[in-house]
Structure formats: C-alpha cells, structure tokens
Amino acid sequence: MQIREQLEAIVDAAIVAAISDGTLALEAAPAAALERPRDPENGDWASTVAMRSAKLAHANPRQIAEAIVAHLPENETIKSAEIAGPGFINFRLADAALQSVIAAVREQRSDYGRGTIAEGERKVNLEYISANPTGPMHIGHGRWATLGDSMARVMRHAGYDVYEEFYVNDHGTQMDVFGNSIAVRYMQLLGHDVQMPEQCYGGAYVVDIAQGIIDREGRAYEDMSDDERMAAMREIGYREMLDDQRTLLERFGTTFDCWFSESNLYAEDADGKSAVDRALEVMREHGYLYEAEGATWFRSTEFGDDKDRVLIKANGELTYFTSDMAYHYDKVCRGFDHLINIWGADHHGYIKRCEAMMEAWGHPGMLEVVLGQLVNLLRNGEPVRMSKRTGEMVTFAELVDEVGVDATRYLMLSRSSDQMIDFDIEVAKKQDASNPVYYVQYAHARICSVLRKAAGDDAPADELAARIVPADADLSVLTHESELALMRKMDDFAELIALAARDRAPYRLTHYAQELASLFHQFYTNCHIIGEEPAVQNARLALADATRIVLALTLDLLGVSAPERM
C-alpha cells in the first residue's frame, strides 16, 4: 500500500472518531483531502479537510483541525501532525514509512505504480496517426505517434486494456489520384510527353516510386490502358507507402495491434452487404437519415452540430464521413468500453458530427477525441518548411534521421497536447544541459556507473543490483534530507500514473522524470555511496537502485531509452 493511502486511512479514522464522539458536528465524514505542500517546511503531506468542512461543521477550521489531530489513532506512519496557517494539518512521516518505498520499488520493479481500472471502463480502443497511404508522414504525425504510443503505455500501466489502432484510408478517389500520379511520372520517365493533371501528388517521392518500378520491372506497364496502369501503380504505391510508415514507426518504437483498412468497410459479406451498408441501415432505423436536394443527410443538428451532414452525395458517391461512420460503428460492435481518437487541432470541426453519430446509436460520451495542437518546425529559431534534400515539407523520417528517436520523443512529449510546439531541430540535436532528455538519461547512466563501480565489473545493471544490493538492507540510516526527498518523489509515482492516464497527459511524466533526476543528482552530490561504512553503503545503494528502477520505468512509459552508459 502506498504511504498516501495509509495516511488517508489514518486521517479518515480520526475524522470518523471525532464525529462519533460528538467533537465534530458533521453528518457525513468528509474526505481526508491530502496534498503535497509546495514548501517541504510544511511537512510531507497536508490535509485541508478542516478548512473545507468549516462551514458545514459551524466551527472555525483550526478547532476542527485540533479535533482531528486529537483523534488520530496510534500508528507507525506519522511522526508529527501540526496545525498551521488558517487550518492546515501538516503531517511529517516517520522515516521508516518513507524508507518502505525503496523496498516496494525494488520488489515490484517494472510493476511499480501499476493501477487497476474497473470492468466496463477498462477496454479502450485508441486510434492515432492514421496517416493517408499516399505520401510520407509529416512532423505532425510524429507528434501523434509519440503521444498515442506513450498514452497507451501510461494507460496500460494504470490498468486500462488498451488496443492500439491505425486507420488506413485506402479507399476513395485520393487513391486513384495517387495511382495516376505515379503512372504519369512513370510514363514521363519512359520519355512520354504526358502532363501531370491538376490536383495530383506532385512530391518528389512519387517520382522515386515510379523510378523504383522502372528499376524493378522496366517497361512492363507501358502498353497498358491508362486505367489499368493507374490501378497497378495505385497498388504498388499503396504497398510502398504503407511499408514505409510501418518501418518508420517500428524504428520509432510505435506498434499497433491493428492496421484497419478502410476498404474492408466496403467488402460485401455473404448477404451482399458491407459494413457501410449496415451502418447506414442502422442509422436509418434510428430515424436520423433524410433525403434532400438529391442527397442523403444525417440529422446531426439533433445532437448539437452546426448543420446536418451529407452521407450520400447527389451524384451517388459516399462522403468520407460515411466511411468514418461505418468505421466507428464497427468499433462499437467490437465491444470496446471507450473509444479514443487522437486528431490534429485542424480537425476539431469534425468532432461534433462524430459525437452526434455515437449519440444517435445510443452511446453518448463513448467517443473521446484528444486534440493535439500542431508542431512548428524551426532551425535555430527560424521557421523551416522545406527539406534541404527534397525542397518539400520536412518529413517525419527526415526529422528522426537528424534528431534521433529519444530526443524527438522526449521533446514531442514534454508539452501538454493542447500546447503548440515549436520544435527547433538544432536545439533538439544538442547533447548538453539545454536538452532535458540527456539530463534524465545521465542520471540513469550515473546510477548504473555506481553499481558497476561497487560491484567491480561491467555486468548489466539489473544483474549487478541483484548481486550487490541486499534485498533486506537496513534502510533506517537513510535520514539525510536529499535521501528523504528522493523517497518522497518515488512515492508520488503511482498517483502520477493514475493522473497522467486519466488526463491522457503523458507529458507529466517528462516533468516527473526531470524532478526525480534532479533529486538524484543532488543526493549524489551530497551523499557519497561507495566506501562509506557497509550499512550506509548498502542502504544508499538500495536507494540508488530504486531510483534507477523508477527512472527506467518512467522513460520506458515515454518510449525513451534508459542507457546504462553515456
């Protein structure tokens, strides 16, 4: 049990006791209302319950606080409880209570801070990136990749059952346009005088794809009809783009449980019906479809949307929204408790209609859209739009090539998703103190170095720790302020995970990692480890090892590596 939970139970008991013997005039027991004081002078934990319940209890907060303190049961957790200011109850923890964190971390290892989520909320579908397979991913996709991946890791640690999904938009006219773009380039490269039509994909990568086809298969497609050639090139280009995306994301450490193909929504089953047909049917049964101006509309204004939305255009084609409706209907049918989509801020106008369709099916609130603000790419403070190599938009792949996975992930994650990011390539590349990722990794590497030194050999850190740090080390000698501060911070971990998961806010872990690293560096400076008398050395090694475990775990949840040497 976490220290906070123990303390909460003790305070709850005191409140109940004060109420039952009439000292406190309240009908129901208020919550313990514990928080970490900003200033450590005010104790390890503080309760604001006295001030919160002053009105209901018709008493002044300090009196209430006194009543609660007087009823605190015997325990080994609290060293002192004093009343301060307008009615805070400031608790100081017994050293032994704080020290128990070290044993807990070293025992639970990568399970430290794991939580549980109740059935009925647990199964979550998380869809993110979903870049079109018609071109390379850009910087924004990099942000969603990092955010989605880390969110999944953090939510899993908090106890959610997260299913990660990438929606592949491989249906629709854009694919034909893409195929045609490659075909035109192909013919041009073979010396034919054909013009690239308007609204085609003009990027250099399209030429690369066409050249690749020529390199592998030569003139095999030269004599086909335009339609046949377009269809063939569409398939080749699609495979190539999808492979590129998968390869890059794997290298970036982001994997999916499912790559969901949009075209599958149009595949007919034994009854000759597709997922799209069925989704439309269900919506019609619910009575939210109508015909007007030759088109079929979804009455989304019923649920607060600005205007109704077209599903079937007057020319008989389906809109993109119809695909999305079928896709989400499919997700609902697959039995998730909750659906989360990560979108760029430029898609925010699309949210209302999607929420509307969920509500129309009787699942209000089931879809949650996490909007991420966009990324501005800079180099030395100057905006960069163009890649030096291609003269086009800098791609995500180029960014990872230049900056590296760890620094890219850390910087993308270090800001709240509703904060716009100015990503400066040159700053990201710096391997010095201005780059927080190295500060955190350095703390981890430093601990590993201490373990190596203490053991006298170069085995991996886990092995060294198991060998040289006794599991039952006497921790009572750890009473230095920088030792206690480190333990307090580690005790905050479970709560951090629960909050970061709840708020879909993995960026909080970057701040935590920096704080923990900073506290370790202070401890390292103030408290020597190797060469102290054995009891002290063992206890400090245990503390350092626990810090190593929590740092590595935090970095892992961010998808950032924890190097043992730097």
Added chain:
RNA sequence: GCCCCCGUAGCUCAGGGGAUAGAGCAGUUGCCUUCUAAGCAAUUGGCCGUAGGUUCGAAUCCUACCGGGGGUGCCA
C-alpha cells in the same frame, strides 16, 4: 459570425481550488587528486492578458472583453 487552443520571469513552459507562484534555458558567480562536471550550489528576474463574479481561499472555476494561432466543404 460561430467553434477549438493559447496568453504566467528576457525565452520555452509547469502549476489536479490552498500557505511566500515554480522549473529549464539565457545572465552573473563559485565547486572536479574521492562513485560519470551531460553534474551540483549561489544569485538576478513576476500588475499570472484585462474587468467582473463564485469561494473561508482563485494563476486555477464561471462570464465578458483584448491579443495570438487554428478551424468552419455534397474535399479526402
């Protein structure tokens, strides 16, 4: 017009209704013959955009306004 995000130190940003608003960077100054100086310590720096409201208590919640960014297709 309507919708979303942002406005806190010179810069980039934290701040789950609580005490004297924090961190990193940048600036200044110290600390390596001892476990990694990619480190530590000290110091400079604030009408929390403005005005109201709710509250015992507001940077935090509500309303209006000001400033910056984005969105508002029978496109995909």
